[in-house]
Amino acid sequence: MPKAQETVLEIDLKALKHNFEHLKSRITNNTKFMAVVKAFAYGNDACEIACYLQNLPVDYFAVAFVHEGVKLRKAGITKPILVLHPQAANFNILIENCLEPNLYNTKILNEFITIASAEKLTDYPIHIKFNTGLNRLGFSENDVNTIAFRVKETSAVKIKSVFSHLAASEDLNERDFTISQIETFKKITEAIATQIGYKPLLHICNTSGILNYPEGHFDMVRSGIGLYGFGNSEKENKNFKPIGTLKTIISQIHDIEKGQSVGYNRAFKTDAFLRTATLPIGHADGIGRQYGKGKGYVIINKQRAYILGNVCMDMIMVDVTNIDCKEGDEVIVFDSNTTAEKLAETANTISYELITAISQRVKRSFVEN
Ligand SMILES: *Cc1c(COP(=O)(O)O)cnc(C)c1O
Numbered sequence: 001m002p003k004a005q006e007t008v009l010e011i012d013l014k015a016l017k018h019n020f021e022h023l024k025s026r027i028t029n030n031t032k033f034m035a036v037v038k039a040f041a042y043g044n045d046a047c048e049i050a051c052y053l054q055n056l057p058v059d060y061f062a063v064a065f066v067h068e069g070v071k072l073r074k075a076g077i078t079k080p081i082l083v084l085h086p087q088a089a090n091f092n093i094l095i096e097n098c099l100e101p102n103l104y105n106t107k108i109l110n111e112f113i114t115i116a117s118a119e120k121l122t123d124y125p126i127h128i129k130f131n132t133g134l135n136r137l138g139f140s141e142n143d144v145n146t147i148a149f150r151v152k153e154t155s156a157v158k159i160k161s162v163f164s165h166l167a168a169s170e171d172l173n174e175r176d177f178t179i180s181q182i183e184t185f186k187k188i189t190e191a192i193a194t195q196i197g198y199k200p201l202l203h204i205c206n207t208s209g210i211l212n213y214p215e216g217h218f219d220m221v222r223s224g225i226g227l228y229g230f231g232n233s234e235k236e237n238k239n240f241k242p243i244g245t246l247k248t249i250i251s252q253i254h255d256i257e258k259g260q261s262v263g264y265n266r267a268f269k270t271d272a273f274l275r276t277a278t279l280p281i282g283h284a285d286g287i288g289r290q291y292g293k294g295k296g297y298v299i300i301n302k303q304r305a306y307i308l309g310n311v312c313m314d315m316i317m318v319d320v321t322n323i324d325c326k327e328g329d330e331v332i333v334f335d336s337n338t339t340a341e342k343l344a345e346t347a348n349t350i351s352y353e354l355i356t357a358i359s360q361r362v363k364r365s366f367v368e369n
Pocket of ligand 1: 223
């Protein structure tokens with residue numbers, strides 16, 4: 001691998017393939033696979049990731065918002081794309097780009113049917129989401145009759161899938177709750193299939209649902225974080241390879257005398273001699289201020305160098321007093337050993353937040369190792 005000469009997020013497509021194949025090995029051949037590539041494919045570049053996955057047996061893609069789906073279409077993605085959280089203001093763009101909306105309440109269902117009818121569409125694929133306990137988005141069980149009535153009286157739309165989302169699939173202490181969500185989902189989907197007279201695809205599992213609840217796989221599963229290399233538990237992490245390596249370099253080394261301070265607000269003051277390295281990566285690149293003041297660290301020459309004082313917009317200063325290094329040396333922020341999950345833990349957050357926060361100004365480079 002070439003040594004970094006600037007801040008770069010290196011993305012390993014071989015690792016992506018490995019993760020995909022592992023996830024596929026955990027489902028049956030009859031279960032479809034939806035690759036969740038919202039939020040720039042969790043910071044990894046959705047177009048590149050989806051273009052690579054499109055040549056593998058992926059059945060569906062999912063994004064959160066309409067403009068994310070438009071970008072995929074422009075990049076040449078032809079497989080179906082579910083928009084998990086569309087807004088009615090974008091329905092015309094959604095239709096022009098053959099994107100498929102998640103409709104989660106009566107208001108948005110009616111709004112979509114109105115537009116689809118005006119456009120004289122027939123059997124336009126829609127997806128109906130039920131709330132089974134997350135209490136975020138979704139119809140309630142009581143809405144089954146209304147949905148069936150609205151969908152049966154129009155030829156503009158057809159329910160392609162019915163789905164729900166688990167609240168705590170990674171937490172085995174919440175097993176009973178998750179099982180009850182799966183049971184509620186079964187009950188609701190049986191009722192709706194009876195009323196509309198056909199069987200839409202059913203899906204409820206995200207990555208941890210796939211790994212922990214085979215009884216919840218139904219017709220399709222949806223995976224995001226697993227594809228990017230995290231299994232949300234020590235045991236499952238062993239089966240995955242984080243696809244992203246965030247690297248940077250040492251711009252400058254300073255010798256700091258006793259009594260001096262480092263960075264804004266003099267947030268770090270030293271009572272002994274100290275050597276620091278300044279790195280060209282800051283909160284505008286996705287390393288938030290919560291990683292500062294000795295919480296987060298980077299790896300230089302295989303050793304941990306802790307962040308000193310406040311994280312700046314474009315820089316951090318790290319402690320290299322006991323590390324053999326020089327200006328221009330490579331620095332690892334996270335990789336497959338010192339993972340984004342471990343770094344995220346130092347700031348009491350999760351891998352999802354750290355990797356999706358890596359900003360667009362950080363160069364992405366794709367490798368197949
Ligand atoms: C983001 C999201 C997923 C993917 O979850 P992972 O834990 O990353 O696999 C699946 N389903 C829905 C509805 C989502 O919003």
